[in-house]
Amino acid sequence: MMIETQTSYLEGIANYVGADEASLRLIVSIFIGFPLAFIHRNWLYGKSQTQQHVFFICSGFLMGFWNFGWAMGHSLTALCLTYMVLKFFGATGLSIIVTMIFNMSYLLWGYWTTSTESYDIMWTMPQCVLVLRLIGLSMNYYDGKQNQTKLSDYQKKVSLNNLPSLLEIAAFVYFPGSFLVGPQFSMRRYIDFTNGVLINNNEKQQIELPNSLKTAVKSTLLGFLYLGLFQFGSAWVPTEYLLSDNYANSNFIKKLFFLGFWARVTLYKYIACWLFTEGVCTTFGLSYNGKDNNGNDKWDGCQNVDLLTFENATQFNHYILSFNMNTNHWCAEYIYKRLKFLGSRFASQFFTLAFLAIWHGFHSGYYVCFFNEFMIMFFEKDITGPLKKNENLQKFINTPVGKIATWCILKIYTFVFMGFAFLPLAVLSYEKYLAIYKTVYFNGYIFFLGSIILLRFIKPLIQGNRTPRSHAE
Incomplete structure (x- = not known):
């Protein structure tokens, strides 16, 4: 009953401002990121990485669930299967190929089954963001095992020496500030952020909110x-x-x-x-x-x-x-x-x-x-x-x-x-x-x-x- 009231309330606002309900829900979801950021900066930043990962996963997934319901299972499926590929095949070219083919095929299947003649705000929207994120992760992991002298400056900057845990990758994927519409950023940036080293230690007091x-x-x-x-x-x-x-x-x-x-x-x-x-x-x-x-x-x-x-x-x-x-x-x-x-x-x-x-x-x-x-x-x-x-x-x-x-x-x-x-x-x-x-x-x-x-x-x-x-x- 509460969900129906929320839906009609949003629909009324959407009609008033001349937008559709799905678009308004998306905008509201993006703005939910601001109070989540306040919570994180005041109580979680610089604290336990595990707590930060769990916070990001829960908030991002629930945000997606509010928009797409049980279709959020698609992102979870892609996440888990990609992790299994990287875990099984390791930092190899085969991992990159399998990750790319699987995620692109899954996304295209989603387009095929859901698309209409116009733009639709469906589960495929965050899924396309996720696809690039997971493909990039497989390449960063591969680069971390290569001869560093042969890598470009950017590849050195974002390469991963070890495969992140499933918890870390899930938090990277569902990060509430970018899960729905981007932007893209590397797994290395996310890890450095939660580790507290993205910003130099001696500057921590200066970069507070x-x-x-x-x-x-x-x-x-x-x-x-x-x-x-x-x-x-x-x-x-x-x-x-x-x-x-x-x-x-x-x-x-x-x-x-x-x-x-x-x-x-x-x-x-x-x-x-x-x-x-x-x-x-x-x-x-x-x-x-x-x-x-x-x-x-x-x-x-x-x-x-x-x-x-x-x-x-x-x-x-x-x-x-x-x-x-x-x-x-x-x-x-x-x-x-x-x-x-x-x-x-x-x-x-x-x-x-x-x-x-x-x-x-x-x-x-x-x-x-x-x-x-x-x-x-x-x-x-x-x-x-x-x-x-x-x-x-x-x-x-x-x-x-x-x-x-x-x-x-x-x-x-x-x-x-x-x-x-x-x-x-x-x-x-x-x-x-x-x-x-x-x-x-x-x-x-x-x-x-x-x-x-x-x-x-x-x-x-x-x-x-x-x-x-x-x-x-």
Whole structure:
């Protein structure tokens, strides 16, 4: 009876603010992390590791149970079977392969049995976070048994000399600040955090709650700002408008800018959630990341969005560097760099994006979106070199007028084409994104694919005349 009352109460609030009940429950669950962080920092931080592990497991699991009910058994199954694989096969390449195949297959089975034509807040949402976490754990354990001189600095930093206990791994998985929507962080960071060594011993008194609270409050307030911008913007330009006759019959330029505005607003809901979780992780103290050059504490270890870079993006690589940063960093370290044996950055990037698309699910929109990303990044890399070699162009760009003109052109370029690139991932259904693509005449494919082909013939013209080198050089 109490559960029914809570459900109707949440449903009433959700209807009032114009959201669905599952989304509101998710937001409330994220905010439950704040009082949990207060409890941990005041009574458990620096105390028994076992007590901390149990606290994280219980709070994270119950939080998930409130959202997904008995479907939480799926995460428990994946956790236990992955631990058995690592325990049985040890720190071997086979462990990595089995862990990856099992967890990805389990996740895809979940997508297959639960997905609909739209985004659903189901048990597969925290499961996809868990998949990367467990795959990363298997690789960190493997790296801990390798020749340390052959590892990268990052691999040395996160490698594990011994397999953590099931209790430690479970607490790592169900950590309440990141279980539902991320961010990703390594098992080593979690162990150092609970051991009390993430923050140097002589600084412990300085990093008590007030020191991290300022950064946490800032992230949370920014989260509310972006959530408000999403609510306002999505009401002004809803997805349904893009599928309407009014949009189809609009001026072409207007359609491009409306599509870009819609995409940016849609991204704001993700940014808001990540800012909230960043605030929670910072309140816990998990995001401590050493000191900056001025000796100030850095609390960006769980940062998932760089707002300055995102809002001032003038190339698509800025979006990649600033949006969903921890997942992108995970893919760079655990997929892209480990494919260097292919001998081709092009191939490594392609397979990394293919992994990301599969990890997201079966909807065609995921695959089209990541193809768009691959296409645009290829174009930008292809054209950057010739443009930098054009001395006359570079002289103009470095003038005050040139800097302003360049910034405006690139800002419009990224704003407009972000809408085109992101559209399939947001609407998922090919009927929807094809209908919208038709109304803008597939302009993104004409521009990028056409430019890639055309560049094969006009690169010398773009490069312009360069000052010849002397024989002495």
